[in-house]
Amino acid sequence: MNPTYKTTTDTSPSYADIKGIIDNRSLSWLQYTTIFVCFLMNMLDGMDVLIISYTAPSIASEWAISSEMLGMVFSAGVVGMAVGAMFLAPKTDIIGRKSMILICAILMGGSIFATAYAQSITQLSIFRFISGLGIGSMLASTSALASEYAPSRTKDFWVSLVISGYPMGAFLSGLVAAEVIPTYGWRTMYILAGVASAITIPLIFFMLAESLDFLFKTRPKNALQKSNHIMVKMGLAPLTQMPEVKLEVRKASSFSSLFTDGRKVGTIGLWVAFFMSFVTLYFLTSWIPKLAANTGLSLELAIYAGTVFNMGSFAGILTQGYLSGKFGLRKVIGTFLILTAILMFTFSAFSGSVLVLVLFGLIGFCIQGGFVGLYSVAARMYPTEVRTTGIGWAIGAGRIGALVGPLLGGLLIGMNVSTTANFIIFGLPAIVAGIATYVIKSKDVS
Known part of the structure; x- marks a missing residue:
């Protein structure tokens, strides 16, 4: 049965009322699904970060390049992650968590797959930088979304679980790399990683829910319809209008x-x-x-x-x-x-x-x-x-x-x-x- 809200008006419960109910009930199937998809995306993050380390010896041998030149490729990836985290991730507070996670998955999957066909250090560096953009923003976006769907009392555990996908992805991709690279070559590893990333795109599109916090506070187009669709899936009563939100918390996002x-x-x-x-x-x-x-x-x-x-x-x-x-x-x-x-x-x-x-x-x-x-x-x-x-x-x-x-x-x-x-x-x-x-x-x- 859908819960009833304690309201201060005859029209709509407050934001605090809705959050209070979510914080004091068991997680719904939608919340578990959202956390799982975020965990999965961070596994791909870990895979995409470490794949260059696993393939570097083979690339260096095939192309006869020095460790210093490979260092440029490593640095390009890290710089991409920094740029993605600082300048791409903040756009998540404008376009939404789900949209940014989808963009990041496309950036990561496309650049990782393209790396299999790189013919020079320059191309390799460019693809690693683009992948880094997605990785840097993905970590920030999944952390935010997981924290907004987790109940306050267990928020720290669920956010940590989502981020734990990163070392798990690094660990599992290392096991795969040890089997694939000696037999099929380093390019095959990037093809497999690109395909794995592509598979997650429909999962994001169909299974990942936008943040209720984001919808309530930023009020994008059709916010009420989108919010009610999510709330019904969580077993909550739909709203007749958007909940009351203090005006001071609806300021535009900015670095300052x-x-x-x-x-x-x-x-x-x-x-x-x-x-x-x-x-x-x-x-x-x-x-x-x-x-x-x-x-x-x-x-x-x-x-x-x-x-x-x-x-x-x-x-x-x-x-x-x-x-x-x-x-x-x-x-x-x-x-x-x-x-x-x-x-x-x-x-x-x-x-x-x-x-x-x-x-x-x-x-x-x-x-x-x-x-x-x-x-x-x-x-x-x-x-x-x-x-x-x-x-x-x-x-x-x-x-x-x-x-x-x-x-x-x-x-x-x-x-x-x-x-x-x-x-x-x-x-x-x-x-x-x-x-x-x-x-x-x-x-x-x-």
Whole structure:
């Protein structure tokens, strides 16, 4: 039976009335479906990001190019992600979450498929940049949509679950790449990835629901009809007119709004936390296999180091999401990030032993668990009309760290700085990220 609303007028319930009912009921099939599709899109994100790493050795061998030239391709992808997060993602607050996710899927799928036919480093770099645009905006858009459909009491868990699709996609695509590339070549891997992305486009179109928060607060064309279609699917009574929304929350989306209404300190703290987390995270994901080999592990075990790291990451993300609902978001994230540094500082005690794989798994558990929690902070910190803008710029700040971490790591390794020293150096940004998370002040972030 459809619920009735407590209204303050004879015509329409308020926005708070509707949100109160959604927050205090079990998730509907539509909410589960929306979260699943968002999770799936982030799996594709993880696949698209890591596919260049899996195929790089084969490309370098076939084209006889240097590591420095491949570095240009890696950088093009990261720059695309930063641009997508900072400049494409904010358009989500204007055109809607579903529309942007659809655009991103087309960008990602088209560019990944086209990469299979690249004939030069320039073409490869262009396709990676375009793919990066979609990846950067996809992460921000899916985070916002998941947060707006999840009940407040379990929002942190569901947002973390959605983002956990990223390392899961990286892990599974690595398994596929290990089978496909040696037998069928690197181009086949891009064809398969492009087809996988294309398959999700009808899923987005037919299964993904637009955000009710977005419809209520931005009032696009046919907003009432679209809202009622969604609400009936959720088991809610349809509306006779759009709900009451305070006028001050219907301001146009803008970059400057990230620093108004008491959000300035929180925004800066969030950017610092994202930047520093990305420095540590991308150093680890880029160099773990080589650093593991440098400790004396066999090549096979060194390769497994990356797999163990990603397995630990997935477990850490889900654990963080659960604990954040129990003990508070900032406290859990800050603790995870600082524990990352402590684990990295103990590297010398495990160096040269198979137990170093256990350490890599624990580091992945903590760094990814803490880092992904920052998406939940951003989703809670910003109101609907600027939510994707806020998440996007935070991710963009982080992507700059994603450039710094691997480059600095490569420089230090090239200078023969010991693996132990590298782990100590890159543990420090994790501490800064943890402290920055602790000091974020927002009435909406526990």
